[in-house]
Amino acid sequence: MSPDLKEKRNISDIKTLPSQQSWPWWPLLPLYPYGKRRTVFKELIPSQLWSFEQLQGIYYVAVPVRMTVVRVNTGLMLINPLPPTKEILNDLKKLQDKYGPVKTIVLPTASGLEHKISLPALARSFPSSILWICPGQWSFPIPLPLDFLGIPRSRTNILFADGLPHKNCCDWFSLGPVDIGLGRFQEISCFHRVSKALIVTDALVGIDSEPPSLFDLDPTPLLFHSRDKGSDPLIDTPSARRKGWSRVVLFSSFLRPSELEIPPLSIVLNNAFKPGLRNFRSHFGLFPFDWKNGWEKTAKELMGYKQPIIQIAPVIERLVFPRAKDTFIDWLDDIKSIKGLNWLVSAHFNALVRFTNSDVQTLKNKINNRSWARNDGNWTFISSVDKTLLKLGVVPKKPVEKFRD
Numbered sequence: 001m002s003p004d005l006k007e008k009r010n011i012s013d014i015k016t017l018p019s020q021q022s023w024p025w026w027p028l029l030p031l032y033p034y035g036k037r038r039t040v041f042k043e044l045i046p047s048q049l050w051s052f053e054q055l056q057g058i059y060y061v062a063v064p065v066r067m068t069v070v071r072v073n074t075g076l077m078l079i080n081p082l083p084p085t086k087e088i089l090n091d092l093k094k095l096q097d098k099y100g101p102v103k104t105i106v107l108p109t110a111s112g113l114e115h116k117i118s119l120p121a122l123a124r125s126f127p128s129s130i131l132w133i134c135p136g137q138w139s140f141p142i143p144l145p146l147d148f149l150g151i152p153r154s155r156t157n158i159l160f161a162d163g164l165p166h167k168n169c170c171d172w173f174s175l176g177p178v179d180i181g182l183g184r185f186q187e188i189s190c191f192h193r194v195s196k197a198l199i200v201t202d203a204l205v206g207i208d209s210e211p212p213s214l215f216d217l218d219p220t221p222l223l224f225h226s227r228d229k230g231s232d233p234l235i236d237t238p239s240a241r242r243k244g245w246s247r248v249v250l251f252s253s254f255l256r257p258s259e260l261e262i263p264p265l266s267i268v269l270n271n272a273f274k275p276g277l278r279n280f281r282s283h284f285g286l287f288p289f290d291w292k293n294g295w296e297k298t299a300k301e302l303m304g305y306k307q308p309i310i311q312i313a314p315v316i317e318r319l320v321f322p323r324a325k326d327t328f329i330d331w332l333d334d335i336k337s338i339k340g341l342n343w344l345v346s347a348h349f350n351a352l353v354r355f356t357n358s359d360v361q362t363l364k365n366k367i368n369n370r371s372w373a374r375n376d377g378n379w380t381f382i383s384s385v386d387k388t389l390l391k392l393g394v395v396p397k398k399p400v401e402k403f404r405d
């Protein structure tokens with residue numbers, strides 16, 4: 001195959017997914033790629049830390065979501081549950097054969113639906129495991145007890161209230177709670193002393209300019225968003241993947257970036273249903289996006305080029321912590337005091353990013369030297385969401401007060 005042909009591989013070459021990757025519970029949270037969850041399994045720190053990554057998103061705005069496997073003295077601990085497809089269970093079986101059984105499953109977030117949705121199925125896959133969950137679990141529209149949510153109460157402990165798991169090799173830190181109206185935001189991070197890695201959920205992410213390797217399995221989301229109009233074909237080239245990835249990063253950071261316009265319906269329809277694009281994979285050529293000049297500049301500010309940029313995701317800053325910056329800074333101070341901190345492993349974007357005590361201080365300085373939870377530019381849309389919720393009384397003006405003693 002010529003290099004040209006190799007580069008311009010059309011997406012129709014991609015093979016059908018095997019049954020090992022099916023996830024039958026996807027209608028509970030119908031996110032792309034729905035019932036077909038391909039997984040990338042990686043060893044992050046030899047014999048200590050592993051990750052399973054899947055894609056998750058809306059309208060091809062897909063980012064990696066990660067479960068981390070931690071070696072503990074008595075076996076394995078799973079943090080941030082993922083849908084337990086056969087593919088994942090097969091790889092976990094290999095780890096268990098070598099390092100011991102899955103002893104513990106941790107759901108470290110109170111609000112992250114994408115992380116909690118697969119806890120019941122994962123718990124059923126490991127019936128002897130003990131579950132540890134973040135305090136303040138909530139459900140909407142009506143509050144339901146844990147058993148109704150599929151979380152077996154008889155083998156479930158609440159982090160901090162019932163103690164902490166594996167204290168001989170892990171330290172635990174709470175970010176929050178913060179009142180977000182419908183419930184609380186809180187997440188519990190785990191520092192695993194042997195691997196020197198801090199495992200978080202949504203608190204921090206490290207974003208790189210290179211698309212995650214997960215997209216090598218199917219780059220469709222990147223190719224879809226790399227285009228300028230719906231009539232453009234989905235052509236697979238390294239630069240198309242990078243362009244698409246930059247836009248996915250912008251979408252996931254700001255939901256509706258300021259350089260993005262929604263074209264009139266007549267233009268969207270005019271560009272749709274062109275030959276070669278009349279299929280579900282291309283969304284029939286329906287592409288309601290028009291990127292204005294300058295979008296690349298904002299994307300570059302979010303992504304690292306030699307190593308990932310560690311940051312609080314703008315959407316978390318503006319919608320969870322707009323009036324609780326001190327809570328976030330308190331947590332940074334907590335993790336800054338960790339002896340031997342060397343790595344960050346978060347549940348989204350890059351795994352295993354270098355993260356030392358001085359990196360925490362640099363991040364804190366950066367945050368303190370810029371405006372927090374801005375209202376302008378790319379922040380305009382998420383800011384308007386928060387302002388509306390505040391006006392309607394859905395979110396409180398003082399989000400931390402009710403949790404104070």
Ligand SMILES: [Fe+2]
Nearest residue numbers: 112114201202
């Ligand atoms: Fe998340």
